[in-house]
Amino acid sequence: MSNEILESLKKAVIEYNNEAATRWARKAVEEGVDPIKAVDALTKGIRQVGDGFSQGELWLPELVGAADAMKSAMPIIEEEIKRRGKKRETAGVIVLGTVKGDIHDIGKNLVATFLTIDGFNVIDLGVDVAAEKFIKAVKKHKADILALSALMTMTGQEQRKTIDALKKEGIKDKVKVMIGGGAITQGFADDIGADAYDPTAVGAVKLARRLTRK
Amino acid sequence: MGLKGYVVKRPLDILTEEEVKRIHYGTLEVMAKTGVVFHHKKALEILGDAGCDVDREKELVRFPNYLVEESLRKCPRRVLLKGMTPEYDVAVGDPYVHFASCIAMDTLDLETMDRKIPTMQDHINMAKVLDYLDEVHLHYGQYVRAEGVADMCIHPQRFNITVKHALKPSITAGVFGNEVWLIKMAQVVGQNPAGHAQCSPPLTWSTDKIDCMLHYIDAGFPILPGTGLATGMTSPVTLAGALVQQQAEILSGIVLAQTVKPGIGVIVKGRIEPADMRTGMIAEGGVEKVIADAAWNQIWRWYQVPRWHTVVSTDSKVPDYQCGMEKALHFLLSALTGSNIIAGIGGVYDEITVSPVVAIMDNELARRIGKMIDGVNVNEETLAVDLINKVGPIPGQFLSTEHTRKLWKSELLIPALADRMGYSEWVGGGKKTSLDYAKEKYEEIIATYNPSPLSEDKEKAIDEIMEEARKFYKSKES
Numbered sequence: 245m246s247n248e249i250l251e252s253l254k255k256a257v258i259e260y261n262n263e264a265a266t267r268w269a270r271k272a273v274e275e276g277v278d279p280i281k282a283v284d285a286l287t288k289g290i291r292q293v294g295d296g297f298s299q300g301e302l303w304l305p306e307l308v309g310a311a312d313a314m315k316s317a318m319p320i321i322e323e324e325i326k327r328r329g330k331k332r333e334t335a336g337v338i339v340l341g342t343v344k345g346d347i348h349d350i351g352k353n354l355v356a357t358f359l360t361i362d363g364f365n366v367i368d369l370g371v372d373v374a375a376e377k378f379i380k381a382v383k384k385h386k387a388d389i390l391a392l393s394a395l396m397t398m399t400g401q402e403q404r405k406t407i408d409a410l411k412k413e414g415i416k417d418k419v420k421v422m423i424g425g426g427a428i429t430q431g432f433a434d435d436i437g438a439d440a441y442d443p444t445a446v447g448a449v450k451l452a453r454r455l456t457r458k
Numbered sequence: 459m460g461l462k463g464y465v466v467k468r469p470l471d472i473l474t475e476e477e478v479k480r481i482h483y484g485t486l487e488v489m490a491k492t493g494v495v496f497h498h499k500k501a502l503e504i505l506g507d508a509g510c511d512v513d514r515e516k517e518l519v520r521f522p523n524y525l526v527e528e529s530l531r532k533c534p535r536r537v538l539l540k541g542m543t544p545e546y547d548v549a550v551g552d553p554y555v556h557f558a559s560c561i562a563m564d565t566l567d568l569e570t571m572d573r574k575i576p577t578m579q580d581h582i583n584m585a586k587v588l589d590y591l592d593e594v595h596l597h598y599g600q601y602v603r604a605e606g607v608a609d610m611c612i613h614p615q616r617f618n619i620t621v622k623h624a625l626k627p628s629i630t631a632g633v634f635g636n637e638v639w640l641i642k643m644a645q646v647v648g649q650n651p652a653g654h655a656q657c658s659p660p661l662t663w664s665t666d667k668i669d670c671m672l673h674y675i676d677a678g679f680p681i682l683p684g685t686g687l688a689t690g691m692t693s694p695v696t697l698a699g700a701l702v703q704q705q706a707e708i709l710s711g712i713v714l715a716q717t718v719k720p721g722i723g724v725i726v727k728g729r730i731e732p733a734d735m736r737t738g739m740i741a742e743g744g745v746e747k748v749i750a751d752a753a754w755n756q757i758w759r760w761y762q763v764p765r766w767h768t769v770v771s772t773d774s775k776v777p778d779y780q781c782g783m784e785k786a787l788h789f790l791l792s793a794l795t796g797s798n799i800i801a802g803i804g805g806v807y808d809e810i811t812v813s814p815v816v817a818i819m820d821n822e823l824a825r826r827i828g829k830m831i832d833g834v835n836v837n838e839e840t841l842a843v844d845l846i847n848k849v850g851p852i853p854g855q856f857l858s859t860e861h862t863r864k865l866w867k868s869e870l871l872i873p874a875l876a877d878r879m880g881y882s883e884w885v886g887g888g889k890k891t892s893l894d895y896a897k898e899k900y901e902e903i904i905a906t907y908n909p910s911p912l913s914e915d916k917e918k919a920i921d922e923i924m925e926e927a928r929k930f931y932k933s934k935e936s
Contacts, residue, residue, distance in 0.1 A: 303735040305690065347658060350691050354738050397563065397602055398609055427563065431575075445738060 246277050250285040253317060257289025260309030262316040269317035272324075279324040283332050286314050286321070287363070294361040304354070311357040334365040336456040339381045340391035341369035343402035348425075352393040354445040355424065359391075362449045375402070375409040382410075382419050388456050391448070392438075394425040403428075404436040411437075420455040424448060460547040461595045461626065463556040464828040469759060469796035472752045478760050481698065481753075485705035486523045493520035494661045494710040498668040501714055508717040519710065526709050529716040533763045537680045537723035539596065539627040540649050542911040546625045548595050550725055551764040555793050555831060557824045558596035558629055559588045560769050560805030562812035563603055568897065571776045573811050576601045581619045583904055587814040588804070589624035590907045593824035594817070597628045598769075598801050601812065610934075614639040614927040618920055621647045625911050629725075629766075629799065630654040630682050637670050639927040641677045646919045647912065652682035652725050657707040659685055659692040668714070675715060680723030683711030686768075688733040688740055697750050700730045705757065712763075725799070728754040729768040742808040743772040743784030748791050755795040767792065769809055770802030777816050777893060781806055786823055793827050800824075818896040818903075822875045829871045840865070874899070 249272045256265035265286075272282045293310040296302035325332055338359055342352050349371045356366045367385050369377060382390050390410070392403045403423050410416040422440040423433055433441035440451040473481075495517050496502055502519065506512040511520040536551030548556055565576040565584070576584075584600040599616050607615050613636045620628055621643060628644075628651040637653065644651055653674025655667040674681050685707040687693035693700040708726050715722050730750035731740045741747070751767040758765040770788040774780040785802065792800050803824065804817030834840075845861050856862050875892040877884060884890075912920065 300736075304733075304738055305735060347664065350688070351738065401609055 245275055246281075249275060249277050250281060253282055253285040254289040254292075256317070257286055257310050257313045258292055260306065260313055262313050265313040265317040266320065269320040273320060279321045279328065280330060280332055282317075282321045283325075286317055290314050290361050294358075307361075308353070308357060311360060314360070332365075335363040336388040336452065337365045337367065337385050338389040338391055338452060339367045339369065339378065339385060339387040340393070341373035341378065342371040342393045342395075343399055343406060344372055344374045345402055346394050346396060346399035346425075347371045348393070348395040351395070351425065351445065355391060355393070355448045358445050358449045359452055362452070364389075364452060375406040378406050379409055379413055379415070382415065387419050389420045389422060389452055391452075392421065392423045394423070394428065396425075397427040400425065400427055400432060403438065407437050422448065422451050422455065460545065460549060461541070461556070463548070463554040463595055464793070464831045465553050466555055466793065466796050466831055467553070467833065469553075469755070470752075470791075470794040471756055472749070472795060473756050477698075478757055481701050481705065481757060482760075484702040485709060486526060488661075488702060488706045489521040489526060489710060490523060491520070492661065493518045494657075494663065494706060495519075496663045496668060496710075496714075497665045498663065500672070501663070501668050504717055505714060508713070510713075521710060521713060525713055529713040530709070530761050530763065532716040532720050533712065533724045533761075534721060535762055535764070537652070537725050537764050538650075539629065539652065539680070541627040542621075542625040542647065542649075546627060548627055550766075550798050552759065552762070552796065552798065554798060555796070555828075556595040556799050557593050557803055558766070558799050558801035559584075559594055559598045559600075559803045559817065560771065560801060560809065560812045561599040561602060562805060562807075562809045563601060564811045565601060566776075566806065566811055566813040566815070568813075568815060568900070573775070573807075575603065575605050577605050578607070578615075578619070580604070581616055582623055584804070584812070584814050584817075585620050585623040586907050586909075587817055587900065587903050589626055589909060590903045591803070591817060591821040593821045593828065594803050595626060596799060596801075597624055597626055598630065599628070608928075608931055610636060610931045611928055613637075614643065614924055617643055617651075618924050621649070621920060622912060622917065623909065625909050627651070629801070635666055635669065636927065637673050639923055641673060641679065642923045643920050644679070645677065646916055646923070650679045652680040652723070653677075654682040654684060654727070655711060656727075657683070657685040657711060659687045659707060660703060661707060661710075663711070671711065671715060672718065675719050675722055678719075678722075680725060681711075681715050682725050682727050683708050683715065684727035684729065686729035686731070688731055689746065690735060691733045691738070693730070697730065697746060697753065700750065701753055701757070704728050704730060704754070723764075725764045725766060726758055727766050730754070731768065740808070741773060743774065743780065743788075745787070748788045751788070751797065752791050752795040755792065755797045759796050764798050766799030766801060767797055769805060770800060771805045771808055773808065775807045775811070777806060777813070777819060781816075782819075782823075785820065786827075789820075789823060789827050790830070793831050815893065815896045815900050818899050819875060819892055822873060822892070826871060826873075835868075840869075 252268040297307050356368050359366050394400045420439040423438045505519045539548045541547050564573045565580050567574050581600045588594045617640050630652050655671035689695050689700050693703045732744040732746040734741050772781045772784040803820040804812045875895040
């Protein structure tokens with residue numbers, strides 16, 4: 245039974261089936277399947293889609309579809325991990341969001357998807373996120389990385405404000421900050437004291453790996 | 459009086475009439491069934507009073523069909539954008555095609571063609587070049603940033619430069635709340651740039667954009683409701699679906715504007731761009747964008763509302779073959795399908811960089827396109843039947859006729875930047891390319907073109923408004 249459930253979880257992801265992912269996640273909990281193994285199964289599914297993407301066989305719509313299916317299952321499984329007092333291994337914890345005044349989320353969502361595929365635990369705070377909210381989440385989740393998105397030149401200033409707020413709180417050296425977005429440049433990243441910048445979602449994964457290398 | 463532009467005698471259709479109607483009816487259905495979100499209390503009130511079905515909790519407005527069509531009928535067929543003097547006014551609307559510049563973050567270094575942050579002097583030089591070029595009828599600003607200028611101040615600052623160094627009208631000016639300063643400046647110089655308010659797809663108006671629209675309406679300026687869809691991302695991946703959604707977004711803005719002030723001038727601005735499904739990046743030079751704009755032009759011709767569309771651009775980072783190809787195709791199809799404003803003169807690499815030298819080359823492109831739209835001039839004199847009868851077969855020839863002497867200059871376009879020499883002359887002349895010619899022209903314009911449109915009083919008034927803006931943003935920073 246357990247194997248069938250794990251296989252079905254993986255299949256739900258590679259078939260972009262949110263409904264099946266939710267259903268099999270519930271079933272896994274009901275049948276007492278090890279939730280860590282359930283996460284592994286989901287991860288295998290998303291990796292397979294990720295590999296297809298890297299090889300140019302699958303494209304963004306498929307990748308995002310698979311990530312959505314995984315996202316449908318994850319809260320149920322994570323709840324079970326918590327209930328059992330277990331912890332799952334991740335490549336690192338990343339708090340991410342689009343800064344205040346900016347409601348663009350597609351780029352940010354892609355970055356979140358790629359980071360999840362790569363094994364990071366991504367806490368997505370959504371759009372229009374104020375500096376205080378980022379700081380609260382960084383502290384709460386003991387984040388390794390804070391990732392800030394801003395599409396416009398105007399809202400780029402909010403990235404600066406968030407970094408300044410981290411400094412004020414005295415936690416700027418405890419978390420690495422990476423920034424991205426349409427109007428952002430390396431020069432701007434340097435200017436506001438961000439640790440890293442990349443113009444692409446795939447590039448963001450490389451940055452995250454570099455920043456979390458112990 | 460006024461800048462002339464080109465006349466499109468017979469605009470090209472790329473949709474059948476039936477297809478235009480299906481898009482329109484689809485739009486009406488979306489507006490009535492799902493509606494559009496307005497994050498703006500006053501707008502919700504106004505639209506509710508006008509007869510829309512308003513869900514205040516969700517801030518969602520559903521539009522009855524009759525109200526949409528009634529609002530469309532209230533839009534004037536032409537909008538007059540005022541220049542510094544009447545001879546520079548531009549009438550936006552059918553059957554005219556006018557060209558406008560592009561606005562971007564950075565400029566290109568003239569020697570290396572690398573991207574760099576513009577200085578205030580770059581802003582001035584760009585404004586002068588655009589004002590000088592014959593085929594640029596409208597200013598769309600220069601850059602959205604400058605070394606040493608606070609970001610929030612940049613729009614007032616760049617408009618300040620346009621009015622001090624240019625005679626032609628601006629299409630649009632401020633956004634993000636800083637429109638208040640721009641409106642004041644425009645009032646000082648007697649201009650009326652259209653208020654650009656951009657809907658956030660899908661189907662959502664943010665508070666600041668509606669504020670911006672209302673500020674412009676208050677000032678009695680025309681408005682410019684716009685949107686910007688990325689297919690497969692913020693709209694359906696299909697162009698037809700994107701068009702339906704885009705129309706719903708723009709029309710919802712028009713209903714608000716025509717309810718607040720019936721008869722207010724409207725220029726619509728669409729933007730459908732393909733997202734590359736490999737990277738998620740917008741393909742600025744994508745041919746789908748060109749097709750979408752052609753369809754857009756046709757739909758708004760049918761509505762009889764003045765229109766422009768996406769800024770014509772390219773994904774190329776330098777003025778190369780890709781840049782020329784992508785921009786030429788877009789300029790041409792937009793002109794043929796009846797866009798009233800074609801913006802993008804000077805742009806390279808999306809709306810990230812713009813260069814005065816590229817503007818000079820684009821001016822040449824626009825000239826050629828204008829010539830193509832003008833088409834064949836047919837009258838007794840140009841038909842030349844009597845002349846052909848008179849000259850007859852060989853040894854007859856036309857070079858020595860009065861007819862050729864009189865008419866060759868109006869029939870032939872003499873390119874300013876293209877090379878038409880023989881090979882050895884070209885080598886002897888230093889193997890110059892159009893880029894070299896454009897650079898020479900740039901130096902000439904900067905050295906010789908110095909309009910100073912404002913009286914001392916007006917210049918002072920403009921500076922005072924600028925200072926007010928600076929103080930305002932400074933106080934907000936601290």
